[in-house]
Amino acid sequence: MTRPTNPPTTPPEATAQVSPYAVSLPAPHEPQAPRDLVGIGIGPFNLSLAALAHPLAELDAVFYEQRPAFDWHPGLLVDGTTVQVPFLADLVTLADPASPWSFLNYLRTRERLFPFYFAERLHIRRSEYDAYCRWVSENLSGLHFRHQVDAVRWNPERDLFEVDFTQLDTDGEAESLGRTYTRNIVLGIGTEPYVPDPLAPLVEAPGVPVIHAADYLGHRDALLAAEHITVVGSGQSGAEVFLDLLRHRPAGRERLHWIGRSEAFAPMEYSKLGLEHFTPDYTRYFHALSEPVREQLVASQWQLHKGIDTGTIAAIHDELYRRNLGGGWPDAILTPGVRVRTAGRIATTQVELHLEHIQQGTRSRLTTHAVVLATGYRERPLTRILAGLDPYLRRDSHDRPRIDEEFRLVLDPSVTGTAYVQNASLHTHGVGTPDLGLAAWRSATILNALTGKEPYPLPHRTAFTTFGLDQQRSQVPPARHPGALTPLRDGT
Secondary structure, three states: OOOOOOOOOOOOOOOOOOOOOOOOOOHHHOOOOOOOOOEEEOOOOHHHHHHHHOOOOOEEEEEEEEOOOOOOOHOOOOOOOOOOOOOOOOOOOOOOOOOOOOOHHHHOOOOOOOHHHHHOOOEHHHHHHHHHHHHHHHHHOOOOEEEEEEEEEEEEOEEEEEEEEEEEEEOOEEEEEEEEEEEEEOOOOOOOEOHHHHHHHHHHOOOOOOEEHHHHHHHHHHHHHHHOOOOOOOOHHHHHHHHHHHHOOOOOOOOOOEOOOOOOOOOOOOOOOOHHHHHHHHHHHHHHHHHHHHHHHHHHHEEEEEOOOOHHHHHHHHHHHOOOOOOEEEEEEEEOOOEEEEEEEEEEEEEEEEEEEOOOOOEEEEEOOOOEEOOOOOOOOOOOHHHHHHHHEEEEEOOOOEEOOOOOOOOOOOOOOOEEEHHHHHHHHOOOOOOOOHHHHHHHHHHHHHHHOOOOOOOOOOOOOOOHHHHHHHHHHOOOOOOOOOOHHHHO
C-alpha cells in the first residue's frame, strides 16, 4: 500500500481561519496507479470508515460522493428532535476512543465541552449530529464531493476494479469524466425514501402537496397552510412530523389525521437487554443462521428499529392532553392498523385516500388537502452501481447479493479484489445494519480485514445475552465453567 498521509494527533488550538485538523496534502496520485480502496458514497457509515482509515499511513483510500457536501436527512432536522442512539455512537469512538474525529473532540474544538457536560445529554440533537459529521467531512482528506460514480467493473487483465465517475460543477452538471483503478471498493450508497405504489403517482404531480417525510422541512410552510393534513406512517418520522404539525396548528382547528399500518403507535424496544440486539454479538449470531430463519426474524423484529421513541409518544400525548384541558377534544384523529389501498386527486385541491382497516376488514375514504408520507426508507439496490460486476456476484435464493461475515460481497473466485458494503446487509446481518451504534465497529471490521492486520482490536464479547448455544460454548470454555453447555452427538 502506498501514499502515506500524515494523520493529525493532538490538533493545535482552533481558529476561525485555519482548521485544527488541516494536514499536508498527499503527494499527487498517478492517474493510472491503483488505489487500495475506493469508497462510493459519503454518508455516516463511509464517513466513519474514512475517519478510521485516515491514520493508517499505508492505506491509500479515496471516497466519492455526488452531492456537493455532506448532509444527513436535512428534511427531518426538526427542531428538538434527537438521535436515537447515545452520543458515544459517533463515527469512531466505539472502535477508537482516542481518535481526533470523535464527537467529544468536535465539542472541544468548538469550546463546547463544558456546556455539553452540564447539559447532561446522552442523546444529542439531530442537527448537532449533522453538524458534527459535516465538521469531519470538511476537515478529513481523501473525500471528493460532486463526484458521481457511474459504473464499477472488474478488469481481469489488470486484476483491479475500474471505477468510472463524473465530476459535477456547482450546478450539478457534468464537468469532466474520470476513472480510478483500485484493489478494493466499499459501497456506502445508503437508503432512499420509500413511497408505496398507490401513492407514487401523486408525489410528482402538481397541486396538493404530497411529499415524503424526507422533504418535510422544505415543504413545512405549505403544509401548515393546508386546511387538512394527513400523515401516513406510524414510525418515528411519522410521530415527529405529526407532533411538529400539531404544535403549530390552532387549538380546536388542528384538522390532522395520522394513520399507519402497524397495529398500534408502538414504542421502540429500548430495554437494556433488548438493545443487545444491536451488538456485534447478535450480528454474528444472526449471520450464522439459515436464510429462511433470517427472513422470519427480519419481519418479526420491526419494533426493535421501527417503533417510536417513548419520549416522542409522551410529547404527543402531552400536547393532545393540553388541548383537552378546557373541555372538548382536539380535531386530530390517530388511527393505527390502516393501509392505503388506492389514492387519487380531486381536481387540484384535494387528495382522496381509499383506506382499509386491516383487523376489521372495513374500508373508507379520506379526503385531505396535504399528505406527508412517513413511509420509511429502503436500501438502494447495489445493482445500480454494480451492473458491471453482475456476472461475478453470488446471490441467495431471493436474488440478493450474498455477504460474508466481514461485510464482503461474495464474488466469483476469479475476482481477486474485494467489495465491501455498508448499510446494505439487513438480510445477512440483521436489525443492526442501519444502526449508527455499529458504524465504528463495522468500519473497524472492514479495515482489519482489508489490511490483514488488526489496527483496531475489537472486543471478543459485547453482550450479556448469549444468543445461541454455540456462543455460550465459545464465550465460557467448559473447563472453566462446569455449567456451560456441551454439544450432543447426532443432534440428540
